[in-house]
Amino acid sequence: MEMFRSNTVWYIICQPPTACGYSTGQLRFRGVSQMPVAEGKSVQQTVELLTRKLEVLGAEKQGTFCVDCETYHTAASTLGSQGQAGKLMYVMHNSEYPLSCFALFENGPCLTADTNFDVLMVKLKGFFQSAKASKIETRGTRYQYCDFLVKVGTVTMGPSARGISVEVEYGPCVVASDCWSLLLEFLQSFLGSHTPGAPAVFGNRHDTVYGPADTMVQYMELFNKIRKQPQVPVAGIR
Amino acid sequence: MADVLSVGVNLEAFAQAISAIQALRSSVSRVFDCLKDGMRNKETLEGREKAFIAHFQDNLHSVNRDLNELERLSNLVGKPSENHPLHNSGLLSLDPVQDKTPLYSQLLQAYKWSNKLQYHAGLASGLLNQQSLKRSANQMGVSAKRRPKAQPTTLVLPPQYVDDVISRIDRMFPEMSIHLSRPNGTSAMLLVTLGKVLKVIVVMRSLFIDRTIVKGYNENVYTEDGKLDIWSKSNYQVFQKVTDHATTALLHYQLPQMPDVVVRSFMTWLRSYIKLFQAPCQRCGKFLQDGLPPTWRDFRTLEAFHDTCRQ
Ligand SMILES: [Zn+2]
Numbered sequence: 001m002e003m004f005r006s007n008t009v010w011y012i013i014c015q016p017p018t019a020c021g022y023s024t025g026q027l028r029f030r031g032v033s034q035m036p037v038a039e040g041k042s043v044q045q046t047v048e049l050l051t052r053k054l055e056v057l058g059a060e061k062q063g064t065f066c067v068d069c070e071t072y073h074t075a076a077s078t079l080g081s082q083g084q085a086g087k088l089m090y091v092m093h094n095s096e097y098p099l100s101c102f103a104l105f106e107n108g109p110c111l112t113a114d115t116n117f118d119v120l121m122v123k124l125k126g127f128f129q130s131a132k133a134s135k136i137e138t139r140g141t142r143y144q145y146c147d148f149l150v151k152v153g154t155v156t157m158g159p160s161a162r163g164i165s166v167e168v169e170y171g172p173c174v175v176a177s178d179c180w181s182l183l184l185e186f187l188q189s190f191l192g193s194h195t196p197g198a199p200a201v202f203g204n205r206h207d208t209v210y211g212p213a214d215t216m217v218q219y220m221e222l223f224n225k226i227r228k229q230p231q232v233p234v235a236g237i238r
Numbered sequence: 239m240a241d242v243l244s245v246g247v248n249l250e251a252f253a254q255a256i257s258a259i260q261a262l263r264s265s266v267s268r269v270f271d272c273l274k275d276g277m278r279n280k281e282t283l284e285g286r287e288k289a290f291i292a293h294f295q296d297n298l299h300s301v302n303r304d305l306n307e308l309e310r311l312s313n314l315v316g317k318p319s320e321n322h323p324l325h326n327s328g329l330l331s332l333d334p335v336q337d338k339t340p341l342y343s344q345l346l347q348a349y350k351w352s353n354k355l356q357y358h359a360g361l362a363s364g365l366l367n368q369q370s371l372k373r374s375a376n377q378m379g380v381s382a383k384r385r386p387k388a389q390p391t392t393l394v395l396p397p398q399y400v401d402d403v404i405s406r407i408d409r410m411f412p413e414m415s416i417h418l419s420r421p422n423g424t425s426a427m428l429l430v431t432l433g434k435v436l437k438v439i440v441v442m443r444s445l446f447i448d449r450t451i452v453k454g455y456n457e458n459v460y461t462e463d464g465k466l467d468i469w470s471k472s473n474y475q476v477f478q479k480v481t482d483h484a485t486t487a488l489l490h491y492q493l494p495q496m497p498d499v500v501v502r503s504f505m506t507w508l509r510s511y512i513k514l515f516q517a518p519c520q521r522c523g524k525f526l527q528d529g530l531p532p533t534w535r536d537f538r539t540l541e542a543f544h545d546t547c548r549q
Pocket residue numbers: 519520521522523524527543544547
């Protein structure tokens with residue numbers, strides 16, 4: 001049962017530490033004939049397949065990475081006086097930015113803070129409470145290919161593997177919309193022809209310089225989609 | 239035939255002239271003999287003086303006569319080699335023993351050869367001046383002592399003129415911003431920012447571009463003490479490649495007489511990198527080759543090519 005879910009590969013495309021447009025989307029290998037991922041392969045097997053393809057391409061291993069996310073909701077005591085539904089807040093970390101902590105709202109602002117922010121959240125217990133078993137994270141290996149940085153990670157929630165994240169970063173380009181075609185060609189070189197169409201953000205945020213927060217927003221949206229995904233995929237859900 | 243004839247006539251005149259010279263010389267030496275002998279062999283002083291003066295006069299008269307004769311003959315001789323292209327060396331053709339000493343024909347060969355050499359050297363120098371690889375005139379063949387003298391005028395342009403040329407180029411291209419500074423005396427350094435694509439550090443010597451380094455838009459271009467970092471290269475392979483191509487472009491765009499045109503051409507070429515990540519290769523139609531976008535820009539058409547796809 002678990003194995004079916006693992007067939008879903010999520011990807012994140014971003015540029016450099018300070019740049020990129022983003023896309024969260026989902027790529028289903030199931031039923032895609034060109035992809036040699038048979039239905040029912042485990043997360044582990046799919047990750048291995050992807051990393052092998054990267055190595056064949058000439059990519060080199062460059063350590064590991066980790067992105068985690070914890071959900072907080074507004075405490076009940078403050079809710080009453082406001083008289084409205086509590087907003088969810090996500091507190092995230094990214095091993096690429098070991099000294100930073102990110103606090104995000106859905107469709108809202110993204111705050112980039114020092115790692116001390118975690119301590120602050122403990123003190124704010126009265127206002128924000130951590131949702132139970134909400135911690136979700138992705139871990140995996142970083143690969144360097146020319147100026148591309150590819151991070152293939154296994155997304156886990158609690159004890160179970162829930163999917164695969166693929167992040168592609170192209171450092172030299174700081175404007176996402178400038179290099180979508182180039183990124184697409186690169187994605188096709190190891191994901192096959194079934195790569196996504198240009199994500200809306202690549203067109204929307206024209207000429208904006210990409211920042212680390214943009215990557216975190218993408219991971220947040222990706223994690224949310226994975227959370228909402230039913231534990232057992234229904235047939236024909238593509 | 240006429241030449242041979244005239245040479246014959248001249249030869250006769252020569253022979254006469256030579257005997258005239260001999261006569262002149264002997265008459266002149268008689269004058270000195272007479273002077274050397276002085277007044278002697280006469281009984282009375284008066285007789286001695288008279289005889290000496292008469293003798294001396296006779297000798298001078300004969301010198302005068304012989305000199306006149308030589309002058310007359312020399313007019314007949316004329317200037318035989320005057321209209322010969324080889325001047326006096328043309329007389330070698332008169333040498334009767336051609337077979338043993340073929341000097342004259344060898345001389346003619348050498349003359350023709352050196353004429354041709356001069357002609358071709360002239361053509362070559364004209365062509366090379368248009369396409370000079372020599373970036374300043376003082377780098378070759380001039381001794382160290384004379385170097386300051388040989389400095390081309392383009393190296394000593396006033397800074398104000400350089401500023402004007404650069405600011406005119408800056409205004410020409412709206413997507414390109416050029417910041418000029420002079421941290422090390424008179425030589426200017428430019429920081430060129432092209433859209434949100436790349437930054438270029440340009441080290442100038444007067445209006446000559448000495449060095450360029452291309453870096454990413456988000457890369458640091460300053461050293462720790464806040465100066466432009468003209469030594470370290472980009473961390474990205476794509477910009478290292480573009481740096482190589484920009485150095486090639488510096489050697490391509492050369493016109494020592496008009497350095498401002500060279501700078502403008504170079505900047506026009508550089509501007510074509512505004513589409514570095516957006517232009518597919520004009521040959522293979524792809525964006526990536528070995529992980530790199532098309533980093534080469536044709537010098538004339540400014541079209542994008544992969545390094546290995548250009549002709
Ligand atoms: Zn090509």
